[in-house]
Structures are given as structure tokens and as C-alpha cells.
Amino acid sequence: xxxxxxxPSVSVSPGQTASISCSGDKLGNKFASWYQLKPGQxxxxxxxxxxxxxxxxxxxxxxxxxxxxxxxxxxxxxxxDEADYxxxxxxxxxxxxxxxxxxxxx
Amino acid sequence: xxxLQESGPGLVKPSETLSLTCTVSGGSISSSSVSWAWIRQPxxxxxxxxxxxxxxxxxxxxPSLKSRATISIDTSKNQxxxxxxxxxxxDTAVYYCAKRTQLWSIDPxxxxxxxxxxS
Numbered sequence: 684x685x686x687x688x689x690x691p692s693v694s695v696s697p698g699q700t701a702s703i704s705c706s707g708d709k710l711g712n713k714f715a716s717w718y719q720l721k722p723g724q725x726x727x728x729x730x731x732x733x734x735x736x737x738x739x740x741x742x743x744x745x746x747x748x749x750x751x752x753x754x755x756x757x758x759x760x761x762x763x764d765e766a767d768y769x770x771x772x773x774x775x776x777x778x779x780x781x782x783x784x785x786x787x788x789x
Numbered sequence: 790x791x792x793l794q795e796s797g798p799g800l801v802k803p804s805e806t807l808s809l810t811c812t813v814s815g816g817s818i819s820s821s822s823v824s825w826a827w828i829r830q831p832x833x834x835x836x837x838x839x840x841x842x843x844x845x846x847x848x849x850x851x852p853s854l855k856s857r858a859t860i861s862i863d864t865s866k867n868q869x870x871x872x873x874x875x876x877x878x879x880d881t882a883v884y885y886c887a888k889r890t891q892l893w894s895i896d897p898x899x900x901x902x903x904x905x906x907x908s
Contacts (some may be wrong), residue, residue: 684852716905718836725885725901726836731894769836773893778826778838785812 685774687781694787700756703784705770708751714771715753717746720767720783724783730755762788791816793886793899801880801906807873811886811899818867819844822891825869827860829882830901837882841889842869876906 687707689766694763695701717730728737730746753772760787765788770781780789797809811825818825824878826841840850841895842860852860887898 717893718895720836726895727898728894731890731892731896735892737894737896767835771895772834773822776824776841777851778828778841778889778895779833780828780836780838783835 685779686699687770687772687779689768689770689781689784692781692785692787694789695757695760697788698759701760701764701786701788703755703757703768703770703779705753705755705781706751707753707772707779710751710772711749712755713774715746715748716771717744717753717755718769719764720769721731721765726769734740734773738742757786760786760788763789791888791897793897794890795884795886795899795902797902797904799903800906801876801904803818803877804875804904807871807876807880807904807906809868809871809884809886809902811871813867813888815866818862818869819864823847824889825860825862826860826887826889826895827871828885828895828898830885831882832881839871839873839884853876853895863904879908880904881906 718724718726733748734746745756791797803854824841824843842848858872862869885901
């Protein structure tokens, strides 16, 4: 079955740029999405179709996807961005999630 | 604005069947370009795709669940449901229902419901 791999944790200082990677076989040939999950809340999509940002998501969130790696980039990271982030792709209409990355803003 | 709400027992005994329902409000479940999904998160672990169903009846399941999962749709009630058979403690999780949009994002999500498998 298809697998996506993320680093367990990423740390960033406020105001700096955070990058979270997601790797999978020929991932660049699929659409990747990114979800933000904060404690006690439901997941929220922050990037879909590799680089599209839903309305209401700040423009400091951006995404890319090429080769075997998709990347979520948060520019000018704020304390409110501290959360778990999950990449997700589609394998023959079946969803696949990465293991999640805990973003710490310190 | 489309909203989804999960409902069902919070406690299920081992070997029994877990049954959850998702009520969709603010829109119709009878759309051919989207699908309706169940996703779960065990305590301290990551998100896991369970499966999804199109209004047409086509279903797609996580192979790791080994045919224990069944998703169905009731258009008369604007609801879709999940049944997971032969549950064990490993099935303890927060279960989310969600919509897979025509743009292939998962949005929105329900608030999630914790289901504990214990005797």
C-alpha cells in the first residue's frame, strides 16, 4: 500500500520560516493536501492540490510538490501556527495520510 | 455552510460492531462529484483513513482494515454511516466524518467523537 513519510517534529522561531516535508513514491504525480490539527479541534485543510490555499487560510501558508516530495512552508511563523500537520494524498481514490509532524514555535 | 456531526455510542465491547452516523446539514449528500469519508485518530497517534463512499454507491476502504469496515448512505435522512466489526482495543480512537470535495480536499470535518473499546 502507498505510504507517506513525514518528520516527527520541526521547530521554528517566531517570525522565521518553517518547512515540513512529506515523501512518497512519485508523490509529485499525485495531488497533495496538508491539514492542521490543534488539540481539541478538528483538522483544517491549509493546502490542497499541492499549492492551493482555501479561503480564510493566511497567505503565509504555501505548498509545493515535485518528484517524491511535497513541502508545506509557513513564512513568518506565528505562535498560533503551533500544531500537528498531516500531509495527505490519494491512491486510487483511497486517502493516505502521513504520520504527522509536530510544529513547535519557540 | 455545510456542517457534519457524528453520533453513536462512546463505548463498545470487544468483538462487537462499532456503529456511527454522520448527519450532514446545510447541503445535500446527493452529489455525484464528492464522496463522504470516515477518518480516525487513535490516542497519541496520527490520522488514519478508514474509507469513503460516493452517492453512486462506489466505496473505497483502507486495505489495512481487512474488510471490517462498511460505509453506507441514507439520502432520505442526509446521513452516512460507518460500521466496523470485530473491534478490539486498537480501534479506540476519535472518529471523524468528512467530505471529500470535488477539488480533492477533505473539507469540512465533523467535530469528532471518541469511541472506546472496552469490556
